[in-house]
Amino acid sequence: MAKLKKAFFCQNCGAQASKWIGKCPSCNEWNTYVEEIIQKEESGKLRSNRNQKSKAIAVQDVENRKEIRYRTPDNELNRVLGGGLVPGSLQLFGGEPGIGKSTLLLQLALKWKGIKVLYISGEESEQQIKMRAERIGIENTQCFLLAETNIQNILQHLEQAEADVVVIDSIQTLHSSLIESSAGSISQIRECSGQLMRFAKETDTPVFLIGHINKEGSIAGPKVLEHMVDVVLQFEGDRNHMYRLLRSAKNRFGPTNEIGIYEMLGTGLREVENPSEILISNRDEQLSGSAIASSMEGMRPMLIEIQSLVSSAAYGTPQRSATGFDLRRLNMLLAVLEKRCGFRLSAKDVFLNIAGGIRVEDPAIDLAVVAAVLSSAEDISITSKACFSAEVGLSGEIRPVNKIEQRILEAQKLGFDKIYISKYNLKGLTVKNFNIEIVAVSKIEEVFNQLFG
Numbered sequence: 001m002a003k004l005k006k007a008f009f010c011q012n013c014g015a016q017a018s019k020w021i022g023k024c025p026s027c028n029e030w031n032t033y034v035e036e037i038i039q040k041e042e043s044g045k046l047r048s049n050r051n052q053k054s055k056a057i058a059v060q061d062v063e064n065r066k067e068i069r070y071r072t073p074d075n076e077l078n079r080v081l082g083g084g085l086v087p088g089s090l091q092l093f094g095g096e097p098g099i100g101k102s103t104l105l106l107q108l109a110l111k112w113k114g115i116k117v118l119y120i121s122g123e124e125s126e127q128q129i130k131m132r133a134e135r136i137g138i139e140n141t142q143c144f145l146l147a148e149t150n151i152q153n154i155l156q157h158l159e160q161a162e163a164d165v166v167v168i169d170s171i172q173t174l175h176s177s178l179i180e181s182s183a184g185s186i187s188q189i190r191e192c193s194g195q196l197m198r199f200a201k202e203t204d205t206p207v208f209l210i211g212h213i214n215k216e217g218s219i220a221g222p223k224v225l226e227h228m229v230d231v232v233l234q235f236e237g238d239r240n241h242m243y244r245l246l247r248s249a250k251n252r253f254g255p256t257n258e259i260g261i262y263e264m265l266g267t268g269l270r271e272v273e274n275p276s277e278i279l280i281s282n283r284d285e286q287l288s289g290s291a292i293a294s295s296m297e298g299m300r301p302m303l304i305e306i307q308s309l310v311s312s313a314a315y316g317t318p319q320r321s322a323t324g325f326d327l328r329r330l331n332m333l334l335a336v337l338e339k340r341c342g343f344r345l346s347a348k349d350v351f352l353n354i355a356g357g358i359r360v361e362d363p364a365i366d367l368a369v370v371a372a373v374l375s376s377a378e379d380i381s382i383t384s385k386a387c388f389s390a391e392v393g394l395s396g397e398i399r400p401v402n403k404i405e406q407r408i409l410e411a412q413k414l415g416f417d418k419i420y421i422s423k424y425n426l427k428g429l430t431v432k433n434f435n436i437e438i439v440a441v442s443k444i445e446e447v448f449n450q451l452f453g
Contacts, residue, residue: 082254
């Protein structure tokens, strides 16, 4: 038996040290080092799986191989992954407890007909998973369940099962007998992830890893875990809302600006193909403080509703609150309205909300935010048939945005009569090709005059 050794690991970045350190030299965080008992493998086993020596090759001499992707039955997941699942890829799937991570991947395993999926759970028994599977609906008879936490036993089952896709729920519950520390520790997560990564690359088997998150919202464990995997997916949402967002924080095989939208139902997660219709509330009367923005998430255009409330400050310091929108950007837009346009908002409380419980980072919704704030401040409603798509600069100018044609077409498809854009977006744009009135503006004052006279 190998000699036991003690080491200290940083809980934030996974750096290793021989003694305790107050400040981590790698990530500069304080009091993150914890002691773990480790047991190293014998040196003779380190290179046992290498049958031949590596050889350097010139870039131009590398053979081009046709890209192969597995199209899953989940179109939203395909979009986020960049077109499908790449063989041998390692996907890390994170999200808050109860948000639907296990449900989404179990649903994928049960709906993927003709594909042998091995679902390995370290948190639930086979009977508990079966209860959820019956609620979702079993369509794939090649879905197998395994309740196991020992990585050595799991690898043996993987070699015997010869599954096409593997799901691990979750990586924090696995442990290796070669390491004496408890499951979920830095060394255990790093060792188990490394062995699963080697299995995925050597067998060309896609592997999904479900990961817990810490109180800051990032995936628990060493930061090196996110560097090891090929794809990092974040499942977001509010428990008070039925909609869930799937974002890609890292993707070696596709873009990272695509999102997938789901609706949580009793029978599982339903794909939302047209998010514009659900993100715009249906109301019979016109209310002030509401504006519609034409936004882009990756290659998908969607219309979202911006809600604002401006009222007199009841206390000495005005409140600024934003849900689903960057608070610092809201403060910047309010300062632009105050300085450049003369609107007195310094003594007002301003509350902003993105309807539907989603978070948007597209700067093209700036103009809709400004219109909603001005509408609430003046207590004058904006017509429900108008939408906005432009960025606001620090001097109060209306700046152009990219992919303006897709934004206009989305507004036209949903029956809007008018869209406000930057006049600098008119270059190269054929206005007569659209059946919607395009209003080009260059200053916030022009927007105010157009909306409120």
